[in-house]
Amino acid sequence: MEGPSLLEELDTPALVVDLDVMDWNIERMAALARQAGVRLRPHVKTHKSPWIAHRQIRAGAAGITVAKLGEAEVMIEAGITDIFVAYPIVGEPKLRRLERLLNEVDLMLAVDSVEAAESVAQAVRRSGRATARVCIDVDTGHRRLGLPPGAATVELAERVARIRGLEVVGLMSHAGHLAAASSQPALAEAARRAAEALVETAETLRKRRLAIEHVSPGSTTGAAFEAQVPGVTEIRPGTYVFNDRNTVERWAASEADCALTVLTTVVSRPSPDRAIVDAGSKVLSSDPAAGGAPSFGLIAGRPDLKLERLSEEHGILSVDPAGGELRVGDRLRVIPNHVCPAVNLSDVLYGCRDGRVVREIRVAARGRYR
């Protein structure tokens, strides 16, 4: 490894991963899945790094989830073969890429419409493969992709199952709406209800002779509750590997479980109530805080500092004058609101143990949005 080996020598801003905390996060989620008797298929969009994906697999993950073919390509290159592409694949350029990938790996694919299913089936037929496994994406409340559970999804699944080249093997959902829950009991209840709707729809489909193997709700905030719902076979959390301010706000982690922080330097103290750090939206992203708090990250260990505004290269802190000292040149650590887009802004994460940088982790699938 080139570059500095002490945290203090790192230039800023820098994304620093406490590998002990990360390993603990990986192990804890693997244990949660094991104890509940479900498969764990982490979404790798959070870290976009084959090195970390392999660690998740070694800890017990059954395979990985990706959103885009570009992410799948990077992970296949790194030797990972059990991959679920949880995104409808539409358009000729992508179908050509899919065809090539199917020749190599038995990808599992998500579809949420007959149109997407028919075009994916074309790619399957053009590949050397007789069939590809697909999961139907179901809208359990997030109002993004998918049809509602029950009749609408049952009809869609049956139509997709009749398309030559496709084998309907599962139902998936992403309960993104849990982020809006106002309390942990409300979140738990919403997560359970969403997962149960998925299970019931799977039951209906099985009665109609579709061999639904996978019932897979997916989110970090809901994972602990989803895994307990009888009939759920798999969970697909992503953010848990690092956690972030929003998983803390959603009761799924504590600040101590946040493995990734952005190391930043105070570059200006223009007034007693204001400080400027060198981490702006080009390193943190401008993703808002879950729950609507008007701040762009937590300053670790410094409740007297609030990250109130971001420019591209500036973080503007409001400073409580009754708090501690803060001078030009001081270094702070920011827990980002949302760690996934922050990682996607960097080429390298600095993995450290006990204050030493022990590994530069390449964000190999950064920017692979196609």
Added chain:
Amino acid sequence: MEGPSLLEELDTPALVVDLDVMDWNIERMAALARQAGVRLRPHVKTHKSPWIAHRQIRAGAAGITVAKLGEAEVMIEAGITDIFVAYPIVGEPKLRRLERLLNEVDLMLAVDSVEAAESVAQAVRRSGRATARVCIDVDTGHRRLGLPPGAATVELAERVARIRGLEVVGLMSHAGHLAAASSQPALAEAARRAAEALVETAETLRKRRLAIEHVSPGSTTGAAFEAQVPGVTEIRPGTYVFNDRNTVERWAASEADCALTVLTTVVSRPSPDRAIVDAGSKVLSSDPAAGGAPSFGLIAGRPDLKLERLSEEHGILSVDPAGGELRVGDRLRVIPNHVCPAVNLSDVLYGCRDGRVVREIRVAARGRYR
């Protein structure tokens, strides 16, 4: 150039630059500066591309502005030498890099505190150079870096001028507060007032024997007004090269002046009032709209579609059922709210003329946030 040569063959999402519109934007801002008798020093953070920076210089720009040393390094590598680093340089790793760069190029530097000035001076003295030129960053209303114009800035400038190795040659500001103006006349008035405060402070400093050559306010939205203020010597707009939804909202451009759009594909039509496209926050950024409109970009030519929510890889459109058709596989073009962070999420921009892709433009300084 590898890759497809027709727009229709591009995989999505893709950042497409209409080079005719971009050239017109570059030419128009150069003419504005020429006619006002001020220098133009575009901020290259918008495009992060040496190829475009060279076009700006050929059209008459006196040099370029960068925020971070990493951007300066990329531009120096591409043969550009007249560079203003409009950001306080703090911390030993950066000072070592600065020292190396000063050996090669006579960078102009911004400082807004004695602390930052003193550390920059160390790097100057360690370099082969006797002095470096610095501009004092002044807070004309944005409440970010800098002290207010007048007495506070005068005192700071005089203290900096006494530091061995530094030559105070100018005052700079960034009127980011113009984004909050409620009307074009209000914006014009605020831009003029901010620039006048800078000019007056420069006058005071000249009376006190500081040779202030540069009086440089900087923003795309204020440029036309700042350039007209007597005593202003330079403008530093950035966004004008592409424009975006926010420059349109701030009356500085029309939709037809937006050179960069994000080509995206409809991947799902789960309900009559909703469509999902494959452009999310990992290609558009989640920067909000100036003026607070709850949307993440304009869909070019389709006022019936509103980009209401973003996930990382999904854009969620609300669809007016009285509008046009919209099917899975259709392609749309999104004008991003804020083009600078969108560019920073991509490795390549596709330059096109008349619907043909004629150049892949490398975003060479993407991610160079240090």
